[in-house]
Amino acid sequence: MPRHIDQDRRRTEIAEAVWRLVVREGVSAVSLRTVAAEAGLVLGSLRHSFPTKADLLAYSMELVHERVQERVRRHLGVRDARALARAVLLEVLPLDEERRTELRVNLALVVESPAHPRLAELAGAAQTALAQMCRDLCGHLGSAGLLHPSRDVALEGARLHALLDGTALHLLLDPAAVPSAEQLVEAHLRELATPSPEAGPASGAARR
């Protein structure tokens, strides 16, 4: 092996250049040449790591998913079910610039997926995984008695997932909403422990 450049590192750097471009100038500013310039490379070098644009975009999206997965993994040791849920949820939300970038890029590539089928696959898989994770969190809460038995795990999983993605979207468009996002997650988790409104009729709620 001659002149060995750490290819993984190189590919990562390039993908991050894509991220920066997407955030700064929008998806349609992403071309092989602009990316090469942003990464401080020549077109030829870029194309050695990523022969086609499709390869580039696909890896840029994969890297987002890897980063998120790895950050989530770090919290999996938490024992208390509610603390685990809180940790994981707050980890997935774009609470800082780095995660905001990742979400923005993911969204941008989802939007581009009609033109690049591979992106659609990746996005679908990530989406499914996140949904599964939300259901699992609800399952764990259930085992710990923190999800009231009158509640349906599947429905609450879907609701949690929607709440998560919606909050993420809002944080993306309005970073100032961070404190209310944390409060929101907290309130929702506490709510899951209460009986479902269909099982236990709302006490004196119809009054006032």
Added chain:
Amino acid sequence: MPRHIDQDRRRTEIAEAVWRLVVREGVSAVSLRTVAAEAGLVLGSLRHSFPTKADLLAYSMELVHERVQERVRRHLGVRDARALARAVLLEVLPLDEERRTELRVNLALVVESPAHPRLAELAGAAQTALAQMCRDLCGHLGSAGLLHPSRDVALEGARLHALLDGTALHLLLDPAAVPSAEQLVEAHLRELATPSPEAGPASGAARR
């Protein structure tokens, strides 16, 4: 006035061509020429209605917001607070192909907004309006006694908004989830009438 063509109609048709392109081929497939072809016009005619690409994109986004607003307006006469909330929320969700297209386009243009400042303005305004609407719905529910007094209107407004946008996103990526989305909205609205878990301590919830 010579040869009068209904300009508004023309602009609408063109914007809809943009929509179709975004959905079928992704944002970066949108160029003056591809749009003209999709709309069955010549480049010159297109550019008579929209001199620059920025104009085109801005109007395409505006049209999405107008359509949504008008659909929502149709339900404002509903008297019962919960029925109103249900109607409005289900109207905003992408439950059919038409609304799915609108959401997809909106998302695509949000993603493109770094390159076109006007898009960022429009997106911000729409986002703010939707947030306000969710708060208002919660306010009405409160006046009708369908939002338990122990609940904070601002927080519940934000939560409803997040749930709404999250569910919308999920419906976009998985149209098969329509029934569960309706169920989800219904469950959430009922939940709002129950006491907040911090005010009324979760009855026997910590138990299994």
Added chain:
DNA sequence: ATCGTGCTAGCACAGATGCGCTACGAAAGG
């Protein structure tokens, strides 16, 4: 010292893109 290979650098090409500009048509005003 030599050779093979991983990497850089860049040329070339066919096509697309946004936009400035002009020429022509048709229709409504005078």
Added chain:
DNA sequence: CCTTTCGTAGCGCATCTGTGCTAGCACGAT
């Protein structure tokens, strides 16, 4: 009638796009 004005049609240009291709370079194993 003629003139004005709106809309159509389209040429042209400078620039950018993705990708195929070929030299050369530096280095590590032989």
